[in-house]
Amino acid sequence: MVDKKDKFTAIVFSGDLDKVLASFVLATSAASMGMETTMFFTFWGLNVLKKNPPLIKGKGFMEKALSFMNRGGAKRLPLSNLNMAGGGRLMMKKMMKQKNVQSIEEFIELAKQLNIKLVACELSMHVMGIKREDLLDEVNDVVGAVSYLSEAKEGKVNLFIA
């Protein structure tokens, strides 16, 4: 039986639609079982948490170029395979809708209803020139590896989704 102190953590390193979807299915299931659930978004995973993306942001050419090519936002996550320049993603989203499967945006809302903590990785935000204001209000906190690990050491389930 799930103990009140059983924790679930997931490091969401990938920004791909299919992998992020799997992450949310696992996290929401864990929360439904009463596990204290945290999702830690880093690198490409930060794309899930970006607000309706502004076109070009950041200081200097490289940050701006990255922000343009990596616009992110839960609506724009590519497939990890067969993305076909976005064609694959569109088809996958259509199939999900037809079969009554929640979109990523809907999963984020569900995660909040289930009190799942959504935290962002400070280091990758810093490297890529992403500011706190660029992320959704739903994000609970911006932390480092130590905060993640202090949760994970009590985690019965800890996942790294790359």
Added chain:
Amino acid sequence: MEVKPDKVLDVKGLYCPMPAVKTSMQLEKMKSGQVIEVITTDLASRRDLPKWAEETGNKLLKIEIGNEENTTSYIYIQKK
């Protein structure tokens, strides 16, 4: 065994994780001892919901299954 549910949760057409998630959210609003009937067409939930009940300390009262072609399950859970 005749079971009278206090609440019927119809999640037909919804798939993992929604049946378990919606069951947990609905059960939270109910009182201890009350019974929920979850109607699901998701085959995985036939395995997952009894497990969910076991993991959360709620009591699985019974499962009724539709006929061979019918994938509908009627799962009765009593809140602890």
